[in-house]
Amino acid sequence: MRLDNMLLAEGVSGPEKGGGAAAAAAAAAASGGSSDNSIEHSDYRAKLSQIRQIYHTELEKYEQACNEFTTHVMNLLREQSRTRPISPKEIERMVGIIHRKFSSIQMQLKQSTCEAVMILRSRFLDARRKRRNFSKQATEILNEYFYSHLSNPYPSEEAKEELAKKCSITVSQVSNWFGNKRIRYKKNIGKFQEEANLYAAKTAVNAAHAVAAAVQNNQTSSPTTPNSGSSGSFNLPNSGDMYMNMQSLNGDSYQGAQVGANVQSQVDTLRHVINQTGGYSDALGGNSLYSPHHLNANGGWHDAPTPSSVTSPTEGPGSVNSDTSN
DNA sequence: TCTTATGATTTCAT
DNA sequence: ATGAAATCATAAGA
Numbered sequence: 001m002r003l004d005n006m007l008l009a010e011g012v013s014g015p016e017k018g019g020g021a022a023a024a025a026a027a028a029a030a031s032g033g034s035s036d037n038s039i040e041h042s043d044y045r046a047k048l049s050q051i052r053q054i055y056h057t058e059l060e061k062y063e064q065a066c067n068e069f070t071t072h073v074m075n076l077l078r079e080q081s082r083t084r085p086i087s088p089k090e091i092e093r094m095v096g097i098i099h100r101k102f103s104s105i106q107m108q109l110k111q112s113t114c115e116a117v118m119i120l121r122s123r124f125l126d127a128r129r130k131r132r133n134f135s136k137q138a139t140e141i142l143n144e145y146f147y148s149h150l151s152n153p154y155p156s157e158e159a160k161e162e163l164a165k166k167c168s169i170t171v172s173q174v175s176n177w178f179g180n181k182r183i184r185y186k187k188n189i190g191k192f193q194e195e196a197n198l199y200a201a202k203t204a205v206n207a208a209h210a211v212a213a214a215v216q217n218n219q220t221s222s223p224t225t226p227n228s229g230s231s232g233s234f235n236l237p238n239s240g241d242m243y244m245n246m247q248s249l250n251g252d253s254y255q256g257a258q259v260g261a262n263v264q265s266q267v268d269t270l271r272h273v274i275n276q277t278g279g280y281s282d283a284l285g286g287n288s289l290y291s292p293h294h295l296n297a298n299g300g301w302h303d304a305p306t307p308s309s310v311t312s313p314t315e316g317p318g319s320v321n322s323d324t325s326n
Numbered sequence: 327t328c329t330t331a332t333g334a335t336t337t338c339a340t
Numbered sequence: 341a342t343g344a345a346a347t348c349a350t351a352a353g354a
Binding site: 173 | 331
Binding site: 001130131132133154175178179182183186187 | 343346349351
């Protein structure tokens with residue numbers, strides 16, 4: 001019975017049609033994650049359906065053989081009945097013996113099928129374990145997101161889906177990537193400085209434009225107009241003014257209703273670039289200018305600035321930007 | 327071949 | 341359920 005259950009679960013002995021899918025789902029569930037790893041997946045499915053087919057043809061063959069054999073024996077008995085009396089009990093007994101024999105053969109078939117499935121399964125899992133690096137493009141996209149959301153690198157479910165689609169990987173892979181990235185970034189920020197610069201600079205121009213646009217949009221209602229004169233090329237001035245602008249933008253003084261959360265990520269990027277260029281002279285030192293201000297005292301991101309903190313009118317003294325006042 | 331990078335898995339805490 | 345942290349296993353580079 002265990003074998004039956006197992007075969008059923010694997011979709012080998014189940015209903016004709018959905019077998020493959022059921023098995024695939026079972027495999028995915030067993031490996032703890034949605035794994036639409038297309039190539040290996042279809043491969044697995046193909047192999048499984050192959051096993052399934054063999055199983056069913058064998059089963060049919062046995063059944064047929066069983067029937068043939070019983071009729072054969074019945075005929076024999078009938079013939080013998082001419083020479084000696086044969087009770088129905090005896091016939092029944094014979095049939096029973098035959099059926100038992102065949103069912104034990106069937107059991108063997110089931111067993112070996114199970115074995116085959118198990119082997120296939122373990123191979124499949126092994127294959128899944130075999131790590132393949134993501135494409136350059138995919139890591140690019142992921143890194144861009146990560147560094148432009150450095151203050152809160154926790155993509156929402158939707159964002160993950162979006163990223164997954166863009167990178168043509170699965171959502172759980174995106175989650176894995178962010179999990180790994182966060183932990184590794186936090187562990188050794190110095191090591192990631194260069195990369196951070198790269199991606200920050202990469203999106204800086206866009207960010208600058210976006211921020212400029214946002215500022216422009218809100219200028220009418222804004223009392224203190226940020227000097228957005230240099231909206232052109234974002235030529236990284238010697239930190240000062242621009243940085244102050246950013247700070248006020250990000251902090252409490254400027255909280256344009258529309259700008260808030262949407263701009264947050266852009267601000268991250270800009271702030272980063274500015275910080276970097278500002279403290280470039282002795283960069284990568286133990287205490288470079290760019291400290292992970294989005295990490296809290298225990299090195300966690302979790303009470304880092306959320307969009308709500310941007311919108312909140314007053315922030316406590318230990319605000320996000322407090323560390324930048326060198 | 328050794329080292330580092332990186333994706334995946336496991337374990338634990340919340 | 342989700343994330344942090346540790347760990348595993350392989351890819352890639354030296």
